[in-house]
Amino acid sequence: xxxxxxxxxxxxxxxxxxxxxxxxxxxxxxxxxxxxxxxxxxxxxxxxxxxxxxxxxxxxxxxxxxxxxxxxxxxxxxxxxxxxxxxxxxxxxxxxxxxxxxxxxxxxxx
Amino acid sequence: xxxxxxxxxxxxxxxxxxxxxxxxxxxxxxxxxxxxxxxxxxxxxxxxxxxxxxxxxxxxxxxxxxxxxxxxxxxxxxxxxxxxxxxxxxxxxxxxxxxxxxxxxxxxxxxxxxxxxxxxxxxxxxxxxxxxxxxxxxxxxxxxxxxxxxxxxxxxxxxxxxxxxxxxxxxxxxxxxxxxxxxxxxxxxxxxxx
Numbered sequence: 001x002x003x004x005x006x007x008x009x010x011x012x013x014x015x016x017x018x019x020x021x022x023x024x025x026x027x028x029x030x031x032x033x034x035x036x037x038x039x040x041x042x043x044x045x046x047x048x049x050x051x052x053x054x055x056x057x058x059x060x061x062x063x064x065x066x067x068x069x070x071x072x073x074x075x076x077x078x079x080x081x082x083x084x085x086x087x088x089x090x091x092x093x094x095x096x097x098x099x100x101x102x103x104x105x106x107x108x109x110x
Numbered sequence: 111x112x113x114x115x116x117x118x119x120x121x122x123x124x125x126x127x128x129x130x131x132x133x134x135x136x137x138x139x140x141x142x143x144x145x146x147x148x149x150x151x152x153x154x155x156x157x158x159x160x161x162x163x164x165x166x167x168x169x170x171x172x173x174x175x176x177x178x179x180x181x182x183x184x185x186x187x188x189x190x191x192x193x194x195x196x197x198x199x200x201x202x203x204x205x206x207x208x209x210x211x212x213x214x215x216x217x218x219x220x221x222x223x224x225x226x227x228x229x230x231x232x233x234x235x236x237x238x239x240x241x242x243x244x245x246x247x248x249x250x251x252x253x254x255x256x257x258x259x260x261x262x263x264x265x266x267x268x269x270x271x272x273x274x275x276x277x278x279x280x281x282x283x284x285x286x287x288x289x290x291x292x293x294x295x296x297x298x299x300x301x302x303x304x
Binding site for chain 2: 002005006007009010011013014015016017018019021022023024033034035036037038039040041042043044045046047048049050051052053054055056059060062069070073074077078080081082085086087088090091094095098099102
């Protein structure tokens with residue numbers, strides 16, 4: 001029973017922040033300053049999600065050292081994305097770097 | 111959950127909270143906060159979708175995620191005047207949704223078969239995906255400043271409960287970008303990575 005309430009509630013709030021904005025703002029024109037600000041939404045939100053997961057994988061303190069596999073893999077992904085602009089290649093090489101680095105750590109190479 | 115909610119990052123976080131025995135109300139509230147960024151995505155796309163009737167907007171709203179936003183916004187920003195860009199949105203969304211359902215079932219089966227699925231680091235796939243989406247967006251000095259402010263704020267507020275720091279960091283990053291754009295002299299910014 002509780003699962004149904006949970007999933008129903010999550011569904012409502014998820015749809016509730018997407019659709020009404022889409023419906024209202026497609027009828028009323030958006031003021032120019034707000035439109036300019038919206039350009040910065042995707043980069044700011046993505047950076048805010050990514051950076052802590054890479055620099056603070058345990059969620060508590062900065063881990064800037066080579067035995068932080070997410071940091072190494074994240075850096076590799078940034079370089080691949082910057083050079084190639086290819087999303088799929090970035091994902092594949094990023095994950096391979098993560099697994100490779102974890103393997104090295106696990107086997108005592110680092 | 112994948113069928114009705116369709117919000118990857120919120121589902122990851124909700125799964126963690128369920129495992130920790132958090133109450134239903136708190137999990138729903140957290141979902142709201144994590145998905146607030148989709149309201150901003152919707153506001154970005156809305157001006158391009160003025161001509162569409164409600165029967166289009168409701169399903170596209172349900173299927174609006176980070177990934178569909180990034181592919182769709184770049185399609186809408188292309189200079190051609192095609193009247194059928196919303197079909198591009200629908201196509202990408204339906205494909206992503208179907209794939210999400212399929213992979214959830216694979217995950218359910220594999221999760222029972224593999225002893226410690228979390229140790230595979232598959233959740234990191236979301237991070238590298240977002241990196242691949244973020245880097246091409248960074249094209250002006252104002253965007254660099256926006257990204258740096260959001261990143262530093264996210265690190266400083268990472269201890270706040272329920273992902274609240276994410277919202278604070280995003281808002282400060284947006285503010286910094288707007289300020290930088292109006293204060294910095296015009297001109298092509300240098301390309302920079304994170």
